[in-house]
Amino acid sequence: MSAEYQPNIVAFLCNWCSYAGADLAGTSRTNYPSNLNVIRVMCSGRVNPLFVVNALQQGADGVLVSGCHPGDCHYMEGNFYARRRFGMMKELLEYVGVEPGRFNMSWVSASEGAKWKDVVGEVVDKAKEAGPFKQFRRDKINW
Amino acid sequence: MNNKPKIGVYVCHCGVNISKTVDIDAVVEFASRMPNVKVVRDYAYMCSDPGQLLIREDIEKEGLNRVVVASCSPRMHESTFRKTLAAAGLNSYYLEMANIREQCSWVHEDKEEATAKAKKIVYAAVAKARLLEPLYEKEVDVEPATLVIGAGIAGIQAALDIANAGFKVYLVEKTPSVGGRMSQLDKTFPTLDCSACILTPKMVDVANHPNVELLAYSQVEDITGYVGNFDVKVRKKARYVDVNKCTGCGVCSEECRLKNRIPSEFNMEMGKRAAIYLPFPQAVPAKYTIDPERCLFLTRGKCGKSPKCVDACSAGAINFEQEDEIAEFKVGTVIVATGFDVFDAARKPEYGYSDYPNVVTGLEFERLVSASGPTGGAVVLGEGEDAVVPKDIAFIKCVGSRDASVGNEYCSRVCCMYTAKLAHLVMEKVPGANVRIYYMDVRAFGKGFEEFYDRVRREGIRYIRGNPSEIFKRGEKLVVKVEDTLTATPLEDEVDMVVLAVGLEPRKDAREIIDILRLSQSGDRFYLEAHPKLAPVDTATDGVFLAGCAQGPKDIPDTVAQAKGAASSALVLLASGKVKIQAQISVVDQSTCRGCGYCVEICPYGAIDLVTVNRMGNLAQAAEVNEALCKGCGACAAACFSGSIQQKSFMDRQILPQIAVLGVM
Amino acid sequence: MVDVAKLKEIARETVSRDDVKYLIGWRQGTFGFRAAPHFVNKPEDVDQLIFSPLCSHNLATYLTGVEKLPVPRGQEADSRKVALMVKGCDSRAVVLQLVEQGYGRDSVVVIGCPCQGVVDQKKVEAKYPDMGENITAEWGEKTIIFNLPSGKTEVPREEVLAGKCLTCRYPNPLLADAGAWEEVAVWGSDDYADVQDLEAGNPQERRAFWEDKFASCIRCYACRNVCPMCYCEDCILDRLNPQWITRAVNPTENTAFHLSRAFHLAGRCIECGECERVCPVDIPLMKLNRKLTKEVRENYDYEPGLDPEAKPLQASYRPNDKEDFIL
Incomplete structure (x- = not known):
């Protein structure tokens, strides 16, 4: 590994589209950076916006939330709620000085393995540009 | 029972799929140092029988109470390993998968990188596994009965299939007779079967079937409950005719003072009926109905000296005292087969439908050519002595379909072929007729469609590619203004009659069923299926299925096929008699819930209600989850400000440690 | 009058x-x-x-x-x-x-x-x-x-x-x-001048501004307690299992507290300004709340507390909600 700064990114993926898309990227033997760590949830609508704050607090340099494209949600509406919540959360974070590149949201369907690779690349690049997150990271983390 | 976590971690090589890029030994060594981990093993193929046996033996001998399998995606083998746990007597939800293949070894080439990531993934899984709780898949009994809403061909077919399988069917039809739109058709494309000839036997079958309870002239008022256990309330509207006494002789209708005064709905308001009527001769049940909005006695309280129908009915079946009745029953499944409305041609004012009587819709024309129609099947314009036979007839396709200006971007799928069929019938009925069809595209996609299209063209029907811009009157003739786009020639085509091939639209009353069953609509406003490819007859509500044009425009064979699909889906539930309820559902801590109702609003399944709870004598509102309705999406949990509603297996307290592990490592 | x-x-x-x-x-x-x-x-x-x-x-x-208070047995609330x-x-x-x-x-x-x-x-x-x-x-x-x-x-x-x-x-x-x-x-x-002047700066300036403010927070929770919209029986931020934020009063936990509090008021803050009034260390809380109020008005055309029939912002969506931020 190079000595280049490697950001640590926590990603919340919905089970039906984005997680499946990430699986497909694997099945297709795509190669992408290893900075992204996935937490599987059933729906992007399950992702509590406070998870983002918590992840940044607990050591993440960036956070990604990814769900189904609008209209494709396995639960019909979950991604619509997510879009609203995270649209606001992103604004709030940036308003208090969190770099825009740290929090991202994407739509990746179960057939978009290639898009998943691109999303990972983009998210990692943005986090690299933003550098290590220190703003409100906990010094000591109990886990 | 001491439930201190004793975790077994099982690292799979997947042949070389994982071990090629992940240093298995390093992961095993790392996992063995994680808190609460008692056993760590690796194996070539964890999903194989010997691999699963390793896990089983450890659960039994080492007393493991949590299992982490680090292998492929949970979407691949989670269910496999859940069964392994269950076989060893451990609750199957004590399993957490660590996906170190699809999302690690297969996507990272550098061994050091992949190994580091695999360690993280395993640790996050262990962190969550420590906090897993046992879950139980409940089973509920399925009431062995089905409600079918709508008795067109879709509803009739679904009802017959289910009834023939030996289950009870309640068939609810809003109008006085079963039959639906198909009963209004004359011939069916592309085979030119007589619609009535193939439909009426089914109408009779369904009405006489011992397992079918037909509730005609009735409306579903309310459905509550969940898959297997729906409580249905149906309003049986008063016919003001005792159906047990009515023999269907029709003398009442002959005698009615309003005979031939009321536009007949069945004949698209071209023919006339009486206030006491049978919608059409083959109606089933063959029982008369009094139109409460028209009947003189019912609207004015007076009909001559005494109502003529009462005098005429020798069976004494007329009963003006009759009232609506409410029927209540329980069913396990529901099939929605409520059909469609045709596009209202008045919404395309350029075609003059509202202005010129000789501009008619396809369905109106269908009634004109039908032997049971207002003209007895003769294609004529006007009545009595003024009646003339139109010779020059133009059809215009895609009226109200593929037209964003009226909000219908979809293709109605039947207009191309019904136009061809009607054109063919004109050629049959009007010797020397001159028929042209204005079209954008001809979509002859079905079995026998292209052949039929070829046939009608050979019969001398002209297809002119162009979308008419206007229809206006010039003398006695109608002028169709259009550009023939194949030759780029502007035309002003003078004709005697124009038939608008109107498309199919969701029923105007579609909202009623949406509200009752919490169905969703797709962009075209038809009812939304659960999955466009793999669950085309299912809905988001378990136990509720769609059949026919309620789900989207389709022709009769497709409608029947979908009805049979819906019937078979319903039968799966009815025949097994039991249905499993999701285990990973939401759960409310009612002691902290503030009753704001955000979760209630958000739940796409209507699975959450506010109920009154007693907090030490103080009454408060709190959310409650209907376990049978919850599908486990967790949207409620993310919306809850106080964290009072949580999704099992995806609780905040299970996810936060995962975040911590992934953040720190 | x-x-x-x-x-x-x-x-x-x-x-x-x-x-x-x-x-x-x-x-x-x-x-x-x-x-x-x-x-x-x-x-x-x-x-x-x-x-x-x-x-x-x-x-x-x-x-x-x-x-x-608990109602004694036999009595009614x-x-x-x-x-x-x-x-x-x-x-x-x-x-x-x-x-x-x-x-x-x-x-x-x-x-x-x-x-x-x-x-x-x-x-x-x-x-x-x-x-x-x-x-x-x-x-x-x-x-x-x-x-x-x-x-x-x-x-x-x-x-x-x-x-x-x-x-x-x-x-x-x-x-x-x-x-x-x-x-x-x-x-x-209202032109949201107070919000806009901060938005105009770069992330470093905004961060410095809020770091300074949040660092002074003593977590007395007066802002939360006075807020008419913060009425959970049990605040999620007080919970121990799971513990979203720790009890420690330091810039990290303070920031997480204020972000969480502000977010829970997204589409709910009715701008009575009570939080800011009661803050003993003069944190400009309305400057934080009003950022979201502004977003909500501009992007979702929503103002809370006007219509008793309107669905809450966070419990509704429109199919065409903004998504220019999505990759």
Whole structure:
């Protein structure tokens, strides 16, 4: 590994589209950076916006939330709620000085393995540009 | 029972799929140092029988109470390993998968990188596994009965299939007779079967079937409950005719003072009926109905000296005292087969439908050519002595379909072929007729469609590619203004009659069923299926299925096929008699819930209600989850400000440690 | 304008009703330019009611904040109505509490008080320091009149009114069962200049600004406790399992607290400014809340607490909600 700064990114993926898309990227033997760590949830609508704050607090340099494209949600509406919540959360974070590149949201369907690779690349690049997150990271983390 | 976590971690090589890029030994060594981990093993193929046996033996001998399998995606083998746990007597939800293949070894080439990531993934899984709780898949009994809403061909077919399988069917039809739109058709494309000839036997079958309870002239008022256990309330509207006494002789209708005064709905308001009527001769049940909005006695309280129908009915079946009745029953499944409305041609004012009587819709024309129609099947314009036979007839396709200006971007799928069929019938009925069809595209996609299209063209029907811009009157003739786009020639085509091939639209009353069953609509406003490819007859509500044009425009064979699909889906539930309820559902801590109702609003399944709870004598509102309705999406949990509603297996307290592990490592 | 004499009459009638438990209004405070919440249990307590530029408290917070003591066996909980005096902003809190079903519409009697703006204690105390006596105030024509020991003093309202009043677009109650008033004119307008000036800076500047503010937070939770919309029985941020934020008072946990609090008010803040008023360390909380208020208005065309029938912002969506931020 190079000595280049490697950001640590926590990603919340919905089970039906984005997680499946990430699986497909694997099945297709795509190669992408290893900075992204996935937490599987059933729906992007399950992702509590406070998870983002918590992840940044607990050591993440960036956070990604990814769900189904609008209209494709396995639960019909979950991604619509997510879009609203995270649209606001992103604004709030940036308003208090969190770099825009740290929090991202994407739509990746179960057939978009290639898009998943691109999303990972983009998210990692943005986090690299933003550098290590220190703003409100906990010094000591109990886990 | 001491439930201190004793975790077994099982690292799979997947042949070389994982071990090629992940240093298995390093992961095993790392996992063995994680808190609460008692056993760590690796194996070539964890999903194989010997691999699963390793896990089983450890659960039994080492007393493991949590299992982490680090292998492929949970979407691949989670269910496999859940069964392994269950076989060893451990609750199957004590399993957490660590996906170190699809999302690690297969996507990272550098061994050091992949190994580091695999360690993280395993640790996050262990962190969550420590906090897993046992879950139980409940089973509920399925009431062995089905409600079918709508008795067109879709509803009739679904009802017959289910009834023939030996289950009870309640068939609810809003109008006085079963039959639906198909009963209004004359011939069916592309085979030119007589619609009535193939439909009426089914109408009779369904009405006489011992397992079918037909509730005609009735409306579903309310459905509550969940898959297997729906409580249905149906309003049986008063016919003001005792159906047990009515023999269907029709003398009442002959005698009615309003005979031939009321536009007949069945004949698209071209023919006339009486206030006491049978919608059409083959109606089933063959029982008369009094139109409460028209009947003189019912609207004015007076009909001559005494109502003529009462005098005429020798069976004494007329009963003006009759009232609506409410029927209540329980069913396990529901099939929605409520059909469609045709596009209202008045919404395309350029075609003059509202202005010129000789501009008619396809369905109106269908009634004109039908032997049971207002003209007895003769294609004529006007009545009595003024009646003339139109010779020059133009059809215009895609009226109200593929037209964003009226909000219908979809293709109605039947207009191309019904136009061809009607054109063919004109050629049959009007010797020397001159028929042209204005079209954008001809979509002859079905079995026998292209052949039929070829046939009608050979019969001398002209297809002119162009979308008419206007229809206006010039003398006695109608002028169709259009550009023939194949030759780029502007035309002003003078004709005697124009038939608008109107498309199919969701029923105007579609909202009623949406509200009752919490169905969703797709962009075209038809009812939304659960999955466009793999669950085309299912809905988001378990136990509720769609059949026919309620789900989207389709022709009769497709409608029947979908009805049979819906019937078979319903039968799966009815025949097994039991249905499993999701285990990973939401759960409310009612002691902290503030009753704001955000979760209630958000739940796409209507699975959450506010109920009154007693907090030490103080009454408060709190959310409650209907376990049978919850599908486990967790949207409620993310919306809850106080964290009072949580999704099992995806609780905040299970996810936060995962975040911590992934953040720190 | 409110006819205070008539208002007292209405209050007296209301408190005398059998189905009313008590009335919550304001009375003159005991020193300085202060008013205090006044719980009127009996008709004679009505005399002390005031309605003046000092009445900053949003009393709606008491509707949900009231402690519900265990009801002894065999007795029934007191289900009588609570009467409440509300300014325009306060009424929005009531509307939103009703939307969120904090209580039923028939459990509250709302007495409307159109408001021409309330004073900012900090501004007025800076202007007249060390005022030990009890000072009353009234509204003048575009002014606030203080009855100082030295005599009546009239001050242009812009000099002493709270920031939220200078941008207030809803001075008249949006919901009232009773009230002795004529509507007052809306004179404020809101361009979110306070938010925009911070938005204009770069992330480093914004970060420095808020780091400084959040570092001073002592986590007294006054902002949360005074907020009429923060009425969870058990605040998620107080929980131990899981523990979202730790008890430690440090910039990290403080920031997480304030972000969480602000987010929970997204589409819910009715801009009464109480959080900022009560903050003992002068954190400009409205500058934080109003960022989201602005977003919500601009992107979702939504303002909370206006329509009792409107679905809450965070419990609804539109298919065409903004998504320019999505990859």
